Amino acid sequence: MKAWIEKGGYLNNRGRKWLSRLHVERVRRILVIRQCAFGDMMATRPFLVELRRLFPQAHITLSTVSKYQYAVPDDLVDEVHVLDSRGSLREQLHSLRQYREVDVLFDLADTARSRLQTLLTSARVKLGFPYRSGLNKLLFDVGILRSDFHYEAEVLLDFLKIMGHKPQYPLEFAMPRHQRALAEPRIVYFPYAAVAEKSLSQESWRQLIEQAATEFPGYRHVLLEGHKAEESGDFLAEVAARHDNVEIKGRMDLERLAPWMAASSVLVSGDTGVRNLALATHTPTLGIFFMTVPFRYWPRYEDCHEAVFHRDGQVPGKMDILQGLEELLERLYPERGKARQPASSEA
Structure with a gap:
């Protein structure tokens, strides 16, 4: 050989x-x-x-x-x-x-x-x-x-x-697989990271999810809790109480989480293990990067993944993320029509 x-x-x-x-x-x-x-x-x-x-x-x-x-x-x-x-x-x-x-x-x-x-x-x-x-x-x-x-x-x-092997593309993860036509109108948010500095602040996530719930009314907005004690969704409780389309999802084991993620429309998160799970199920992702090099965690062999980051390394703002979410949803789910209905006065 x-x-x-x-x-x-x-x-x-x-x-x-x-x-x-x-x-x-x-x-x-x-x-x-x-x-x-x-x-x-x-x-x-x-x-x-x-x-x-x-x-x-x-x-x-x-x-x-x-x-x-x-x-x-x-x-x-x-x-x-x-x-x-x-x-x-x-x-x-x-x-x-x-x-x-x-x-x-x-x-x-x-x-x-x-x-x-x-x-x-x-x-x-x-x-x-x-x-x-x-x-x-x-x-x-x-x-x-x-x-x-x-x-x-x-x-x-x-x-x-090196051995002349020809891998399959898109990559095969042997996991539950996202089917775009069957995806539920659900946007998932995972606002945590192994290193806290790699994620937005809880206040930034709270503002983002609340505005997204208003401007993307055709979707359920679900905050996914993590396994650590500090990965609780309590900080979003007041927002969930004000909006019928906002929910806090309790921790799930991998056997339940993988098919649930695969049935979602998109995951919004930073560089986290949960985002890698979404990539493994071919679920669309909107990655938020400002510390980690995005290209190492951003597959380009399929059209369902986008990354929000600034060339100068600044932390992406709420409007950057909402714009990226709008563009991704309308590109992947055109049959659903216009995804975003901007508020009359944006915060």
Whole structure:
């Protein structure tokens, strides 16, 4: 098999030789290291779907850590290996060493723990995308450049493109899928983020949702609560009391949240795990960015995702977001007619 790589990464002699002799049916054991939270687990799903397509006979193990168990894609692998990240150093080292030899190792994490696991695991070939290029020679036979300007889920697929694999587009996440013609007239808002500074203030969200409820009367406006105690919708209670089309939706587990999200018209949020869930269900999104580089979380292979951000990095204002929402809704659901009915005097 040809190594489909030129100047876009790192390839040593062992990696080139392995690729030249690769027969996919002979690959029996694959280890994928992915130690990450909810959103990045969602972005991993297309890689696992395509990995199974490329190596249908292989036993695929996903290695993660005990800290990140929510949304682990255990439905797409044969085994989940959980590293003990909370025990003693001796227990953690034992956990790192316990995995047996594999044919192929993918390090999709590039953390201190994943690098040590890569070093301690025997494999015929090791692939990764370290942020520091010097680690390629120490750890990997194939190294991929990691881009901030392409959707993370697509970047992961570069590992398989080196082997000549042709991924499906739009990406397949093996999740409930949004159907535009059946979408309920529901706009979902998720006003939280793992790092508070990445999201608008609660007062900004309150003003945005109240004005959206007035100017987009044909839609229900639903604030989705998160799993953390601080991710409560109480700050919107007065707005919900004043508007019949505003509601606060309690926390849902992933099995209920995924189909509910897929049935919605659009999600409005910042860089969050919930937004990654919407991307995974192909639900339209309006992303709000001012700290995070938007391109890494903004798929361009389908027309249902937009990003609101300013070139100078200023925080987008209420009117920026409402305009983006209007344009997205009218582009995706033209049969519903004009989405926005601006108030006579805008705040």
